[in-house]
Amino acid sequence: MTAISSDFSSVPVLPKWIVPVLLLAFAYGVVPLIGSSYLFEAILLPFLALSLAGVGLNILTGYAGQVSLGSAAFMAAGAFAAYNFNLRVEGLPLIGSIFLAGIVAAAIGIVFGLPSLRLKGFYLAVSTLAAQFFVQWALTKFSWFSNNSASGVIDAPRLSISGYALDGAIGRYLFALTIVTVLTFLAYRLVTSQTGRNFIAIRDNETAARIIGIPVLKTKLLAFAISSFIIGVAGVIWAFAYLRTVEPDGFDLDRSFQILFIIIIGGLASIRGAFFGAALIVVFPLGLSRLGGFLLGDLFDSGVLDMSQRIVLGALIILFLILEPDGLVALWDRIRRRLLFAWQST
Amino acid sequence: MPLPSYALGVMDASVYAPEVFARGLPSTLRQEQQPQGSGEPAGSVAAAAAPLLSLQGIGLSFGGVVALADIDLSVQSGEIRAIIGPNGAGKSSLINVISGVYRPDRGHVELDGAVYAQVPTQRLAHLGVARTFQNLALFKGLSVLDNVASGLAYKVRSNFAGQVLGIGLSRDEQRDSLSRAEQILQFLHLTAIRDRLVGTLPYGLQKRVELARALVAEPRLLLLDEPMAGMTASEKSEMAAFVRAARDRFATTVVLIEHDVGVVMDLSDRIAVLDYGRKIADATPDEVRNDQRVIDAYLGGASDNEGTSSNEEGAGI
Numbered sequence: 001m002t003a004i005s006s007d008f009s010s011v012p013v014l015p016k017w018i019v020p021v022l023l024l025a026f027a028y029g030v031v032p033l034i035g036s037s038y039l040f041e042a043i044l045l046p047f048l049a050l051s052l053a054g055v056g057l058n059i060l061t062g063y064a065g066q067v068s069l070g071s072a073a074f075m076a077a078g079a080f081a082a083y084n085f086n087l088r089v090e091g092l093p094l095i096g097s098i099f100l101a102g103i104v105a106a107a108i109g110i111v112f113g114l115p116s117l118r119l120k121g122f123y124l125a126v127s128t129l130a131a132q133f134f135v136q137w138a139l140t141k142f143s144w145f146s147n148n149s150a151s152g153v154i155d156a157p158r159l160s161i162s163g164y165a166l167d168g169a170i171g172r173y174l175f176a177l178t179i180v181t182v183l184t185f186l187a188y189r190l191v192t193s194q195t196g197r198n199f200i201a202i203r204d205n206e207t208a209a210r211i212i213g214i215p216v217l218k219t220k221l222l223a224f225a226i227s228s229f230i231i232g233v234a235g236v237i238w239a240f241a242y243l244r245t246v247e248p249d250g251f252d253l254d255r256s257f258q259i260l261f262i263i264i265i266g267g268l269a270s271i272r273g274a275f276f277g278a279a280l281i282v283v284f285p286l287g288l289s290r291l292g293g294f295l296l297g298d299l300f301d302s303g304v305l306d307m308s309q310r311i312v313l314g315a316l317i318i319l320f321l322i323l324e325p326d327g328l329v330a331l332w333d334r335i336r337r338r339l340l341f342a343w344q345s346t
Numbered sequence: 347m348p349l350p351s352y353a354l355g356v357m358d359a360s361v362y363a364p365e366v367f368a369r370g371l372p373s374t375l376r377q378e379q380q381p382q383g384s385g386e387p388a389g390s391v392a393a394a395a396a397p398l399l400s401l402q403g404i405g406l407s408f409g410g411v412v413a414l415a416d417i418d419l420s421v422q423s424g425e426i427r428a429i430i431g432p433n434g435a436g437k438s439s440l441i442n443v444i445s446g447v448y449r450p451d452r453g454h455v456e457l458d459g460a461v462y463a464q465v466p467t468q469r470l471a472h473l474g475v476a477r478t479f480q481n482l483a484l485f486k487g488l489s490v491l492d493n494v495a496s497g498l499a500y501k502v503r504s505n506f507a508g509q510v511l512g513i514g515l516s517r518d519e520q521r522d523s524l525s526r527a528e529q530i531l532q533f534l535h536l537t538a539i540r541d542r543l544v545g546t547l548p549y550g551l552q553k554r555v556e557l558a559r560a561l562v563a564e565p566r567l568l569l570l571d572e573p574m575a576g577m578t579a580s581e582k583s584e585m586a587a588f589v590r591a592a593r594d595r596f597a598t599t600v601v602l603i604e605h606d607v608g609v610v611m612d613l614s615d616r617i618a619v620l621d622y623g624r625k626i627a628d629a630t631p632d633e634v635r636n637d638q639r640v641i642d643a644y645l646g647g648a649s650d651n652e653g654t655s656s657n658e659e660g661a662g663i
């Protein structure tokens with residue numbers, strides 16, 4: 001938010017917490033009552049997982065300015081780590097497994113963040129691909145990670161918190177919603193703290209940041225660690241709450257790009273942006289397939305859908321980069337300001 | 347001496363309290379710290395006479411280009427020292443050497459008694475040195491207030507977890523750095539724009555914000571690389587007044603690069619003149635004004651010089 005929101009001087013400003021609190025009240029109090037299981041399974045669960053991954057990547061790329069193409073690797077690391085902690089550590093509660101999985105992802109993030117101490121921009125992005133390929137390779141190569149299951153695909157453990165089962169669609173939704181809410185709140189606190197300002201300083205001018213005494217190397221690695229922690233937990237939600245299976249294939253390079261597109265479309269350096277971007281990425285293919293089916297009937301099979309999805313999405317990203325580099329968030333803020341202004345002047 | 351960061355905790359409550367600051371904290375603070383600092387070797391005996399900054403035999407070249415050749419320079423505590431010279435004379439390179447951005451090929455830099463082959467940039471703020479850049483080096487995505495507060499980042503000791511949860515040192519630190527930043531904004535008449543993103547400000551104001559970011563650390567040595575470039579005449583004299591006021595209020599030693607000879611003559615205690623990487627004069631403004639070599643190399647051609655650089659400097663003189 002820091003980088004985007006400029007001045008709201010001409011319109012009345014609501015206290016910042018009102019909108020999030022209303023949204024949460026709706027998400028907890030109303031959605032579980034009215035939502036269909038399709039809404040939870042096909043829309044809200046992937047939306048929550050991808051939003052959280054977007055929040056994590058935004059800390060690294062949007063705020064700290066370090067480009068990464070390894071997000072899916074950290075999701076995979078989180079998912080498999082949580083699975084193994086849950087499987088192998090007797091008596092560890094689920095939340096404990098998830099937290100430790102985040103720590104594992106953070107540690108891997110630090111290792112693959114080391115090149116950022118020497119590399120920038122495009123070169124750094126390419127070096128983060130190493131994480132992507134290495135993690136996927138390791139997870140497929142060593143069957144220990146998937147408990148020696150023949151296919152490499154394993155069922156996620158059943159979700160329960162202190163004996164209370166959260167297996168149904170609503171239960172998994174509430175589980176995911178709670179984790180996403182807590183981590184997003186902490187992420188918001190982070191980016192508005194001194195450490196968050198240090199991230200932005202390094203992004204905007206590394207030399208000046210070093211001169212004023214910001215510990216540049218430490219801060220970059222911290223950004224990798226925190227970002228990977230959050231993305232790792234997002235991976236757990238993806239595997240445990242959404243897919244309910246744990247498999248390396250879902251965490252490929254496509255997924256990494258998807259998360260990058262989420263923050264570009266939603267808005268770099270904006271926590272809200274991750275949610276805007278994830279909403280678009282999740283809803284858009286569903287809408288497209290409905291529209292295509294409606295217009296073309298049977299001609300619009302899954303192959304055509306996949307292709308048209310890529311084409312339209314690609315075009316959308318280019319459009320955003322050219323017309324609205326600050327993303328949906330900026331667009332939204334402008335529309336809202338205009339509406340408020342129009343409403344005021346009537 | 348560097349502001350000892352270990353002293354921060356002790357002073358948190360008393361000295362750093364905003365109301366004390368308002369009555370002129372910086373000078374009090376400095377007096378209290380002086381004895382502490384000069385407890386280190388070499389400091390106390392020669393403290394009165396030894397220069398705060400001295401360069402010995404500095405040489406620096408880029409490929410075939412000699413940017414600096416055998417430069418000696420000695421700056422006394424509390425003085426405003428100008429560095430002038432034609433474009434490409436090596437002025438910025440000199441400041442980059444002093445701040446550790448460049449490592450000189452030859453010679454060394456002595457800061458407050460400590461000798462460096464390359465000044466450690468990462469510790470520069472702890473050593474009490476702050477600088478501005480010829481081309482703005484602000485953090486575009488941060489507000490004016492946050493940019494200025496970031497000048498205190500070097501003394502932050504709370505970690506990210508404490509800051510996120512709002513526990514421990516972090517709250518005090520946050521409050522202190524914001525209140526100090528507010529004080530500096532007031533000092534430089536920037537309060538009205540404290541919440542603006544710096545990227546949206548006109549050039550002259552951005553220059554002033556950069557000065558504020560450097561000043562908020564209350565540096566013992568302030569390096570200013572063309573702080574008035576691109577300003578109108580009235581902005582320049584305003585800025586000159588700020589530089590002088592900063593020296594008087596914070597007892598800061600200033601090294602200043604500036605092309606406007608009128609401003610320089612008026613503002614500085616001594617002037618060093620560079621030409622093709624060599625120091626051709628180092629004296630009081632009056633002496634420099636009448637020095638034949640300086641007139642030949644720079645002042646005589648000053649009209650040309652202003653002519654060539656007027657496009658980047660804007661109309662002003």
Ligand SMILES: Nc1ncnc2c1ncn2[C@@H]1O[C@H](COP(=O)(O)OP(=O)(O)OP(=O)(O)O)[C@@H](O)[C@H]1O
Binds near residue numbers: 412413434439440480
């Ligand atoms: N990083 C660098 N790489 C290559 N050459 C450099 C570098 N920095 C400075 N130089 C060269 O060193 C010489 C001195 O440059 P410097 O920037 O110090 O001059 P200056 O006196 O600050 O000039 P100006 O008044 O235009 O700012 C110039 O010839 C310049 O091209």
Ligand SMILES: [Mg+2]
Binds near residue numbers: 437439480
């Ligand atoms: Mg220069």
